Amino acid sequence: MNQENQVIFKGTKDGITVVFDPEAPFASLCEQLEKKVEDASKFFDGVKTSIAFKGRVFSDEEEQKLLDIVCSHTTMQITFVKTENDEVGRISALLSKQMQPFNLTKFHKGSLRNGQRIDFDGSVVIIGDVNPGAEIKATGNIIILGQLKGMAHAGCSGMSEAFVSAVYMAPVQLRIADIITRFPEENKKGPKPPEYAFVKDGQIFVMELA
Numbered sequence: 001m002n003q004e005n006q007v008i009f010k011g012t013k014d015g016i017t018v019v020f021d022p023e024a025p026f027a028s029l030c031e032q033l034e035k036k037v038e039d040a041s042k043f044f045d046g047v048k049t050s051i052a053f054k055g056r057v058f059s060d061e062e063e064q065k066l067l068d069i070v071c072s073h074t075t076m077q078i079t080f081v082k083t084e085n086d087e088v089g090r091i092s093a094l095l096s097k098q099m100q101p102f103n104l105t106k107f108h109k110g111s112l113r114n115g116q117r118i119d120f121d122g123s124v125v126i127i128g129d130v131n132p133g134a135e136i137k138a139t140g141n142i143i144i145l146g147q148l149k150g151m152a153h154a155g156c157s158g159m160s161e162a163f164v165s166a167v168y169m170a171p172v173q174l175r176i177a178d179i180i181t182r183f184p185e186e187n188k189k190g191p192k193p194p195e196y197a198f199v200k201d202g203q204i205f206v207m208e209l210a
Contacts, residue, residue: 007032009040015050018066022056030069037073044074051078060118063106078104105140112136112150132172138162144169151175160199165209169195179204 006021006029020029037044053066070076104122111126114133118124123140134150136142139157141164148166153175155162160177174181174197181197181204194209 003028003032007036009036012052015052017052017054020053020055026058026062030065033066034069034073037070041074044070044076046075046077048077051076060120064120067104111146130166130171141165162199164197165194167194168192169197169206174204176204 003024006024008019010017010019018033051067051070053063058066067078071078105125106118106120106122107125107127108118109127111128112118112130112134114131117135117137118126119137121139124136124138124142126136126142126144126146128144129146130136130144130148130150130152132149135153136144136151137153137156139155139159139162141162142152142154144152144164144166146166147168148164148171150171151173152164152166152171154164155177156175158177160179162176164174164176169192170183172182174183176197176199179199179202195206196209197204197206199205
């Protein structure tokens with residue numbers, strides 16, 4: 001494939017899609033992405049949009065590298081990120097109001113097992129469970145469409161306005177900004193409704209989601 005065709009931008013009704021050559025070296029993809037973003041920087045400046053990465057599966061570190069390239073050369077406001085592993089862009093509209101003011105959002109489809117970790121500069125939505133021994137750190141909000149039984153740290157850069165929400169919340173440890181709480185054992189047993197954790201008056205409160 002022609003090197004210039006290793007990275008292709010497409011505009012869709014949902015945002016911008018970047019299609020990557022599945023066979024090209026990652027370093028080459030980064031080089032081509034940087035070149036194309038620089039060439040089209042005026043077109044992207046100030047645009048508020050979603051961005052989707054298609055064509056191949058990237059690791060979390062690779063995704064962050066690609067996002068860094070895009071953000072370093074434009075003033076594009078990315079509302080959320082959808083990758084080849086993520087088939088959940090359709091729910092973004094339901095969460096967009098909740099995710100403010102943290103516009104950059106990572107969607108992860110699948111449960112996190114013991115030893116797995118996500119560390120993201122923005123908000124994180126997990127479509128699955130966060131099992132004991134797994135950890136999520138986000139500078140923004142954390143939403144888990146499943147069970148939270150591992151560790152979650154929202155607002156890890158100090159943003160106390162961040163929140164954590166889960167369909168079933170029973171974390172080993174929950175942190176928002178620099179405030180830490182542990183759930184009582186009796187609160188980790190039996191059925192219960194989805195819950196929402198937030199900071200008020202220097203303490204973490206947990207409420208049922210209406």
